[in-house]
Amino acid sequence: MHVVEGHIIDIVRRKIFPGAISIENGRITSIESKADVPDKFILPGFIDSHIHIESSMLTPYEFAKSAVVHGTVATVSDPHEIANVCGMEGIQYMIENARHAAIKIFFGAPSCVPATAFENAGAVIGPTDVQKLLSSPDIWYLSEMMNYPGVLNKDAGVMAKIQAAIKAGKPIDGHSPGLRGNEAKTYISAGIQTDHECVSLEEAIEKVSLGMRILIREGSAAKNFEALHPLIADHPQKVMFCSDDKHPDDLIEGHINQLVKRALKLGYDLFDVLQIACLNPVKHYNLPVGTLQVGDPADFIVVGDTQDWPVLATYINGVAVYENKAVRIPAYQASCINQFADINIREEDLRVKAVDEVQAVIEAIDGSLITEKQWCRLPVRDGFFVADPSKDILKICVVNRYVSGTLPAVGWITGFGMQEAAIASTVAHDSHNLICIGTDDGLMLEAMELLIESKGGLSCVTKTTKMHLPLPVAGL
Numbered sequence: 001m002h003v004v005e006g007h008i009i010d011i012v013r014r015k016i017f018p019g020a021i022s023i024e025n026g027r028i029t030s031i032e033s034k035a036d037v038p039d040k041f042i043l044p045g046f047i048d049s050h051i052h053i054e055s056s057m058l059t060p061y062e063f064a065k066s067a068v069v070h071g072t073v074a075t076v077s078d079p080h081e082i083a084n085v086c087g088m089e090g091i092q093y094m095i096e097n098a099r100h101a102a103i104k105i106f107f108g109a110p111s112c113v114p115a116t117a118f119e120n121a122g123a124v125i126g127p128t129d130v131q132k133l134l135s136s137p138d139i140w141y142l143s144e145m146m147n148y149p150g151v152l153n154k155d156a157g158v159m160a161k162i163q164a165a166i167k168a169g170k171p172i173d174g175h176s177p178g179l180r181g182n183e184a185k186t187y188i189s190a191g192i193q194t195d196h197e198c199v200s201l202e203e204a205i206e207k208v209s210l211g212m213r214i215l216i217r218e219g220s221a222a223k224n225f226e227a228l229h230p231l232i233a234d235h236p237q238k239v240m241f242c243s244d245d246k247h248p249d250d251l252i253e254g255h256i257n258q259l260v261k262r263a264l265k266l267g268y269d270l271f272d273v274l275q276i277a278c279l280n281p282v283k284h285y286n287l288p289v290g291t292l293q294v295g296d297p298a299d300f301i302v303v304g305d306t307q308d309w310p311v312l313a314t315y316i317n318g319v320a321v322y323e324n325k326a327v328r329i330p331a332y333q334a335s336c337i338n339q340f341a342d343i344n345i346r347e348e349d350l351r352v353k354a355v356d357e358v359q360a361v362i363e364a365i366d367g368s369l370i371t372e373k374q375w376c377r378l379p380v381r382d383g384f385f386v387a388d389p390s391k392d393i394l395k396i397c398v399v400n401r402y403v404s405g406t407l408p409a410v411g412w413i414t415g416f417g418m419q420e421a422a423i424a425s426t427v428a429h430d431s432h433n434l435i436c437i438g439t440d441d442g443l444m445l446e447a448m449e450l451l452i453e454s455k456g457g458l459s460c461v462t463k464t465t466k467m468h469l470p471l472p473v474a475g476l
Contacts, residue, residue, distance in 0.1 A: 009043035026317035045073025046256035054081035055245035064101035078143035087123025102321035108143035109133035115430035127160035144175035236272035364415030426456035426475035
């Protein structure tokens with residue numbers, strides 16, 4: 001038997017008291033009051049209620065090594081990204097890798113592979129595949145239904161996936177940015193229960209009134225905490241925290257613990273905030289994660305204070321996987337999985353003939369997933385349009401990495417500010433093809449050739465420098 005002492009934060013009963021927690025065979029056997037305890041606090045661990053672990057550019061095992069430092073004990077994870085590259089094999093890869101991770105990772109069945117009909121993905125996961133996944137004990141829910149037009153129009157394939165989840169008795173995640181009124185009612189009435197895409201408080205409140213649970217998202221790309229945090233006071237039973245996408249540099253700094261600290265500094269009730277961060281995902285997704293009650297799995301964290309929330313220890317099933325500033329996870333060497341065709345791109349494949357007076361230009365907006373559209377006049381050289389870095393108009397191209405011999409799709413983009421460089425990536429939501437942005441064709445070709453050689457990753461090329469980060473697992 002193992003005993004942990006401190007000031008116990010009982011979120012269920014909404015009280016704090018000095019006590020001792022006894023642990024045996026991975027479960028809490030007793031919680032008793034005790035007068036003299038160390039000056040530290042014990043509480044249920046934090047849960048990310050919606051994340052694509054692939055976006056951390058880490059395997060589940062490596063992700064866990066960073067997350068436990070911040071008090072994360074579990075995630076609700078959509079393997080949508082690797083599924084778009086490697087299909088069912090990719091999902092199984094994530095499940096197997098996660099078995100070696102310290103935290104509890106609960107995967108969903110991806111509902112939208114491919115994500116759209118306008119792009120070439122590496123796989124198709126149809127209704128039969130989804131039904132098979134949902135019958136597995138390793139799959140806990142139907143992942144975000146991004147195809148909301150398919151729901152509104154009662155697309156047969158979309159509705160079959162939703163019905164499979166309903167029949168399996170598993171929750172259904174949503175994805176419906178900006179959907180309001182009768183369309184929101186239709187979408188939610190199909191059985192969809194959550195949304196992490198609300199960008200305004202008014203939208204979120206309307207969806208709550210229609211029965212949805214709102215996930216307040218604060219990730220690396222999309223950040224909605226500032227807009228949605230009043231929900232914490234008004235609807236604490238209907239809210240969860242999530243990251244969606246968390247880049248590795250951001251994960252080093254913090255995870256769900258950051259949202260807890262921000263919410264408390266804004267004056268929200270301690271127990272409301274912790275209910276959102278620690279309990280609501282357990283209840284909604286029916287997760288076998290402890291909530292610091294007798295008989296629960298011994299999943300909890302120990303923090304030094306309730307102002308800065310420094311994590312001193314993280315326990316999973318009664319084992320301290322993080323303690324004394326050290327991660328204690330058994331070593332594991334993962335295999336690699338990928339899909340990358342033989343690609344041969346020439347510089348002339350990137351040229352755009354100057355046949356129109358103006359060109360459509362994508363306007364990328366920092367901190368937003370939403371892009372805008374501009375029409376611009378571009379410089380012409382030898383009968384071809386070229387980028388105009390002085391006006392921040394760069395060339396962008398996408399290459400189907402799943403089929404040999406396909407030519408790049410080429411366009412224009414603004415919002416990057418590069419003067420003489422190219423960047424390329426196979427992390428390109430949602431189909432994860434080879435994408436490149438640059439100021440001239442030669443640099444773009446160099447950047448892409450680095451990734452073709454390594455079968456995926458990130459690269460940056462200037463006239464004097466080449467930087468390259470291979471990502472051998474699915475190019476993600």
